[in-house]
Amino acid sequence: MNATPALELRGLSKAYRDTTALESVTTTLAAGHIYGLLGRNGAGKSTLMSLATAQAFPSAGDALVFGHTPYEHRATLARMCFMKESQKYPDDYTVKHALASAAIAYPNWDQAFADQLVGELRLPLKRRIKKLSRGQFSSVGIVIGLASRADLTFFDEPYLGLDAVARQVFYDHLLADFAEHPRTVVLSSHLIDEIADVLEHVLLLEDGHLVLDAPVEEVRGAVTSLSGPSQAVLDAAAGLPILARRDLGPVTQLTVRGRFDAAARAAAEAAGVGVAAESLQQSIVYLTRASEASTTTAHTSTLSGGTS
């Protein structure tokens, strides 16, 4: 595997007239992994992708793709694919035209794979792009994003309008094809739990700041909920940072930062305490709230996580 990072962002910022869309984002995306670029509406996800793919210029800082500034380097541009949620196509383009253009543009294009995806996603090849439903439009992006096999592929909210079957087709093919043809994939989303099983690493943006940059395995299960008789819950949580507490008469529900291994879980359960690892989405919500509360200056959380 190439040791040059797929993407290196150094103090990357983007300001529009009255909005700071991205504020001094610094991080490194190693080659050969699937990253989730997460954040609420307006957090800066699309802006980050546009800057990384040379579709917009930064106000400060830079984005290096495989060691090069992409807008100065044609060969690097050819290694990237960016499927935008608002991808533009010429007015008279049919699905077939869009796929034919992609076949020319992307050096690693796999036509057989594209044909298979078109079939599974039931895309009408002869229909004009502008006549497609929202889900069909997203499917075109999925076919191009996957079949291009670009070394660095960005999918900006790829599932918009897709039904459950089509979303599963996407996730299944992404994982299977990634295993056979390792590359770097960045998926933006605000539906964190839906894509959690696909991701290896999460980057969370809030108001243009990178507030979390951590492997999924560090985040998932880093927050645990305990519920049961108050004293037993407090005993089970001894020494762990408490992120939230709710008392309902004699019952207490605590959310703590920390993992419960099999022995700790068994001991807590023997004392009548229910133990549940929080989902990736809930863990991210709790951890970012906690980091906001404990520091007002440092923006990026790395997770050390208390364990039990």
Ligand SMILES: Nc1ncnc2c1ncn2[C@@H]1O[C@H](COP(=O)(O)OP(=O)(O)OP(=O)(O)O)[C@@H](O)[C@H]1O
């Ligand atoms: N061309 C522009 N001119 C002015 N402001 C812009 C422009 N593009 C984006 N912004 C602003 O920058 C911020 C970040 O926008 P961006 O589209 O990157 O967010 P996002 O995380 O992709 O959001 P969403 O999930 O809603 O797609 C928002 O406040 C947005 O309104």
